[in-house]
Structure formats: C-alpha cells, structure tokens
Amino acid sequence: MLSQEDMKRALQAYIDGFAAGDAAAVSDLFAADAVIEDPVGTPPVHGRPAIDEFYANAIAAGSKLTLDGPIRGSHGNQAAMAFTVEVPAMNMRIRAIDVMTFGEDGKVVEMRALWGPDDIES
Amino acid sequence: MLSQEDMKRALQAYIDGFAAGDAAAVSDLFAADAVIEDPVGTPPVHGRPAIDEFYANAIAAGSKLTLDGPIRGSHGNQAAMAFTVEVPAMNMRIRAIDVMTFGEDGKVVEMRALWGPDDIES
Numbered sequence: 273m274l275s276q277e278d279m280k281r282a283l284q285a286y287i288d289g290f291a292a293g294d295a296a297a298v299s300d301l302f303a304a305d306a307v308i309e310d311p312v313g314t315p316p317v318h319g320r321p322a323i324d325e326f327y328a329n330a331i332a333a334g335s336k337l338t339l340d341g342p343i344r345g346s347h348g349n350q351a352a353m354a355f356t357v358e359v360p361a362m363n364m365r366i367r368a369i370d371v372m373t374f375g376e377d378g379k380v381v382e383m384r385a386l387w388g389p390d391d392i393e394s
Numbered sequence: 395m396l397s398q399e400d401m402k403r404a405l406q407a408y409i410d411g412f413a414a415g416d417a418a419a420v421s422d423l424f425a426a427d428a429v430i431e432d433p434v435g436t437p438p439v440h441g442r443p444a445i446d447e448f449y450a451n452a453i454a455a456g457s458k459l460t461l462d463g464p465i466r467g468s469h470g471n472q473a474a475m476a477f478t479v480e481v482p483a484m485n486m487r488i489r490a491i492d493v494m495t496f497g498e499d500g501k502v503v504e505m506r507a508l509w510g511p512d513d514i515e516s
Binding site: 276277280311312313314340341342344345346347348349350351352353354356367368369371386387388389390391 | 398399402433434435436462463464466467468469470471472473474475476478489490491493508509510511512513
C-alpha cells in the first residue's frame with residue numbers, strides 16, 4: 273500500500289510544480305484515466321489529455337499555491353491540503369481544499385477541489 | 395438548494411459545539427442516516443445513535459477545534475475545513491481536514507475526516 277509519505281510528497285510536488293511553472297510536473301502526478309472536479313459541483317475533467325490542458329491553462333495564468341497548514345494524510349488512500357491560490361492573470365485569490373485519491377502505483381486517480389463563489393477574493 | 399452560507403454556518407456550529415462542550419449541538423447537525431468516516435480508511439459510523447455516541451466521547455475527552463483557515467464551500471453540496479484538534483484527555487494534537495456533504499434539508503449526510511498517523515503530535 274502507498275505510504276503516507278508518498279502521498280504527502282505528491283501533494284507537495286503539486287504545489288512545487290505550480291511554483292516552478294512546470295505544468296508537465298503537475299500533470300504527471302495523475303493517472304491516465306484520472307478525474308478532476310475543480311471545483312466540486314462543476315463538470316469533471318476526465319483523462320490525461322484534458323487534465324494536461326487544464327494544468328497548462330492554470331499555470332499559464334501564473335497561479336501560485338501557498339499552503340494554509342500541513343498536508344494531511346489518512347488511514348487509507350487519500351490525502352488533502354488547504355491552500356490559497358494567487359491568480360495574477362485574473363487578479364484574484366482563491367481559498368481551496370483539495371482531496372486527492374491515489375492508486376496503488378502512486379498516481380492520483382481523483383482530485384476534488386472544495387471552493388465556492390464565496391472563496392474568491394479579487 | 396442549500397446555500398454556501400448555510401453550509402459554512404453548519405461547519406462553524408460544529409467548531410462552536412466542541413468549544414461549548416455541547417455534544418448534542420454537534421450531533422444535531424447530522425441527518426438520521428448520516429455516515430461519518432473519521433479518519434478516512436477506518437470503519438464508518440452509521441446513523442445517529444452511533445454518531446451521538448461518537449461525539450459524546452469526543453467531547454468528553456475535552457477535544458477543542460481551531461480552524462487553520464477560512465471554511466471552504468464548493469459549487470455543490472459539500473464544504474470543508476482544515477483545523478487542529480487538541481485532545482487534553484489523550485495529551486495529543488491532531489491536524490485534520492473534514493469534508494461534509496449536505497442534504498437538501500441542511501443536515502450533514504456524510505462527513506469524511508482526512509488525518510493519518512503522521513498527523514498526530516503528542
């Protein structure tokens with residue numbers, strides 16, 4: 273089974289990928305058939321080609337993530353983190369919590385982002 | 395549909411119920427057939443009688459919750475928060491993220507708590 277350290281390392285790599293402006297490093301954390309729902313309640317993005325495009329756009333907008341506290345694990349195959357996203361291209365800040373589910377190979381199979389209209393400041 | 399404000403108010407009431415040592419106030423946020431998985435990866439607790447007992451025990455241990463940042467909503471029926479739990483009876487501190495799913499009546503139908511063995515300090 274995937275370790276807590278492995279999952280937390282992947283979430284930190286997600287933050288670091290944004291910091292480095294490296295969309296491929298972020299996308300490569302995901303499995304080929306992964307699903308992301310960002311934010312929860314909007315249509316999911318299915319599969320790596322769409323996910324690659326999603327993160328290419330996010331990083332092209334200059335988005336940077338700052339953790340609100342330590343990354344959390346679980347007693348299973350999920351980890352989560354609370355963070356603030358600065359999006360210079362849109363002159364806004366979003367407060368989010370991402371929950372990621374991992375496959376046995378260490379790739380993220382699902383990401384769900386909790387943030388709503390009230391969690392944006394401009 | 396339940397508003398973002400309604401969901402965030404319920405999560406704040408959860409924090410406040412612990413602060414007040416009021417287990418019933420916390421339990422009453424949940425639907426009769428709610429399910430809690432705290433932490434994720436352990437056997438779920440089903441239904442109000444078991445949930446009532448779960449929170450009676452947590453509050454008897456003196457647990458207090460401090461938010462790590464603002465409560466997050468979503469574009470759907472979920473909200474989430476990152477917080478630190480102080481448990482004086484066990485001389486420990488747990489860093490957690492709770493994700494709550496709401497029914498149309500405003501009651502919580504599912505709560506999932508993300509924290510692992512590494513998220514405990516003693």
